[in-house]
Amino acid sequence: MAQPIKTPAQIQAMREGGKILATIFEGIKTFVKPGMTELDVDAWVEKEIKRLGATPTYKEPVPDFPNVICISTNEAIVHGVPSEYEFAIGDVVGFDLVITYKGMKTDSAFTMVIGEKPAGIKKHLLNYTERSLYAGIDAIKGRGTYTGDIGAAVEKVLAEGKLGNIRDLVGHGVGHEMHMAPDVPNYGRKGSGVLLQPGDTIAIEPMATLGGEKILTDQNDGWTIFTKDQSLAAHFEHTVLITEDGAEILTSL
16 A cells, blocks of 8 residues: 655655754653653653653544553553653663654654663673664665565565564554554565655654563553563654665664
8 A cells, every 4th residue: 555645845844853863862862761650751751751842643533542652661562651650770771752743643663771881691682783774775776676675675674683673563654643553663674574665754663672572562551662671662753754775764863
């Protein structure tokens, strides 16, 4: 299914919105401290979204998420509902945010270690997951690129790192809506899947674990997705624009 054609103004709105999102993420990296709660971060992000002239997509009627940002701590992979949990030194925490700016949506995520520099297996997890994201972006050669080209590149790096690849969760189109066609799996074969067109905008988002690939959804909040084996997880994501000869990352400064 082809994406709706975007006007130059809509693409520019995504560029501007992506810069706002990246600015908020840079702020999170310095704002978050041990002893702070997930809800403290959620409240700060909500103020920043408003200050920078955007709106929180998660609180729109779809998906009607209870907060403005997903915060997924340790064995939580994605869709974590912020709680009164207090961050401890060494926690592995993923932040996933979608904002709406001038009617267009951008989506990004990153993972950090609270209160200390990543080391050992945590550093390995974060490094390989983030590397797989950029491998997927580098696989985009513009016109003629398939989603399978991206998935194959992501999968190769995660396999090299001997990480669990969460295959049940995928990237997606983004722009007019938060989730649009096509799906962008984090695995695949080169030359397979959906043929991407210049002007398409997609969110590439590898999710990886230090253990297996099986997942569970929290039965209490109905949102948070955990690793079944309780292994640590990481999540990195960018919204990118397909160009004639490559890709432009929209959610970076």
